[in-house]
Amino acid sequence: MKASYLLTTSIFVSLIPQALHAEEQENTWVDEQHTSVKTTLGSWANTIDGWIGDPDPDHPASASLRVMLDSQWNRYDHFSIKPRVRGKIRLPTLKKHLSLVFGDEDLENQAADKNHVGNVYNKPLKNNKHYDRSQARNDNASVGLRWSDSIKQLGIDTDLDLGVRSGADVYIRFKANKEWQINDQLSTRLEQIYRYGSNSKHYARTNFETKYQDSDNTFIGNSLYLQYEHDIDEDISWGNSIYRQHDFANHKRLNYGIFVGGDLDDKKFDINQYGPFISWRQPIWRSWLFIQPELNYYNDRNQDRSHHLGAFLRLEAIF
Numbered sequence: 001m002k003a004s005y006l007l008t009t010s011i012f013v014s015l016i017p018q019a020l021h022a023e024e025q026e027n028t029w030v031d032e033q034h035t036s037v038k039t040t041l042g043s044w045a046n047t048i049d050g051w052i053g054d055p056d057p058d059h060p061a062s063a064s065l066r067v068m069l070d071s072q073w074n075r076y077d078h079f080s081i082k083p084r085v086r087g088k089i090r091l092p093t094l095k096k097h098l099s100l101v102f103g104d105e106d107l108e109n110q111a112a113d114k115n116h117v118g119n120v121y122n123k124p125l126k127n128n129k130h131y132d133r134s135q136a137r138n139d140n141a142s143v144g145l146r147w148s149d150s151i152k153q154l155g156i157d158t159d160l161d162l163g164v165r166s167g168a169d170v171y172i173r174f175k176a177n178k179e180w181q182i183n184d185q186l187s188t189r190l191e192q193i194y195r196y197g198s199n200s201k202h203y204a205r206t207n208f209e210t211k212y213q214d215s216d217n218t219f220i221g222n223s224l225y226l227q228y229e230h231d232i233d234e235d236i237s238w239g240n241s242i243y244r245q246h247d248f249a250n251h252k253r254l255n256y257g258i259f260v261g262g263d264l265d266d267k268k269f270d271i272n273q274y275g276p277f278i279s280w281r282q283p284i285w286r287s288w289l290f291i292q293p294e295l296n297y298y299n300d301r302n303q304d305r306s307h308h309l310g311a312f313l314r315l316e317a318i319f
Contacts, residue, residue: 034288037319041065045089048100055093063089065319066107074310076303081131085140097148101161104139105173109193109205110225138166144173154178161195171197177207185213202230217247226264236264241277251290252282259298272301290316 045061055061065087073079086103144163150156161173177191191207206226213219224240243257255278262272277296284291294312299305 031286034286034317034319037065041087041089041319045091048089049091049093059092061089061091061093063087066103066316067319068314068316070312070314072310072312075308076300076305079130083136083140088146099146099148100143101146101163102143105142105165105195106139108175111207141166144171165197165200169197169199171195171200187211187213200231202228204228218245220244238262238264238269243277248282250283251287253280255279259296262301273298275299275307288318290314290318292316 041063042061045063046055049055049061066085068084069081070084071079071081084104084107086105086107087101089100091098091100142163142165144161147160149158149160151158156176156178159173159175161171161175163171163173165171173193173195175191175193177189179187179189181187187210189207189209191209193203193205193207195203197203204227208224210222211219212221220243222240222242224238226238227236229235239259239261241257241259243255246254248254256276258274258276260271260274262270264270275296275298277294277298279292279294281290281292283289292314296310296312297307298310299307
């Protein structure tokens with residue numbers, strides 16, 4: 001699997017200096033399929049909205065979909081791939097904002113770590129598998145109704161979801177987040193997520209972001225999370241990444257920084273993993289198709305792994 005790693009690394013190295021352009025070309029079969037999927041999603045959204053009430057032509061229903069193929073390599077877990085989807089159908093007929101959400105929920109839970117995406121698999125695949133069909137199916141098999149509102153007096157946005165995960169895990173999920181613009185350069189955001197599932201039991205995650213905008217196109221950020229899971233066993237983990245982001249034209253983005261993470265045990269923050277990462281994101285071929293490679297250099301004390309080079313690659317289509 002070294003060939004896969006070298007390919008990923010070469011893509012990463014070549015993208016930065018070449019700064020490939022994603023220019024729109026003449027319509028091809030791929031463009032037609034992309035348009036067809038968007039049209040179908042829009043049709044579904046308006047049909048579901050019509051079931052609830054009389055649609056407003058000036059405010060039609062809408063839908064969005066992200067389809068991703070994540071792959072990563074390191075010398076311990078070798079090469080693995082994971083398909084991921086996440087979508088939302090907005091239903092404006094109701095006075096409040098009701099939407100249908102589906103796909104991999106972790107893409108939202110970990111949205112604060114979009115600058116550092118190389119840890120997409122919390123646990124290595126068993127038996128040196130390159131692809132776990134059951135895991136991919138369970139992670140993407142989530143659908144729920146979302147009620148979105150805000151507490152205007154406090155400036156807090158809230159989401160309340162009711163749905164099913166992994167085919168049989170009936171769940172209720174609550175999310176609240178608030179942003180503070182401290183001054184022209186400094187801002188913070190606090191997000192709290194709690195989910196209870198009939199099978200998965202308790203899940204809670206706190207995300208705290210701080211950004212210092214030192215220019216129009218660059219900022220220094222810090223993302224901290226604390227995650228709690230309690231089914232049969234209780235597991236508390238945490239992670240923090242401090243990074244710098246450069247935004248370029250045509251939706252290109254460069255991030256580099258240091259990640260530190262571990263477990264919370266007996267009220268002590270144990271450091272299990274730390275190291276640098278660098279990530280690049282840009283559209284390729286079409287404005288709706290993105291590539292995001294990442295290189296990282298982490299260790300893993302729990303598994304007696306010294307610092308080692310890891311590579312990650314995400315291909316993402318947005319509909």
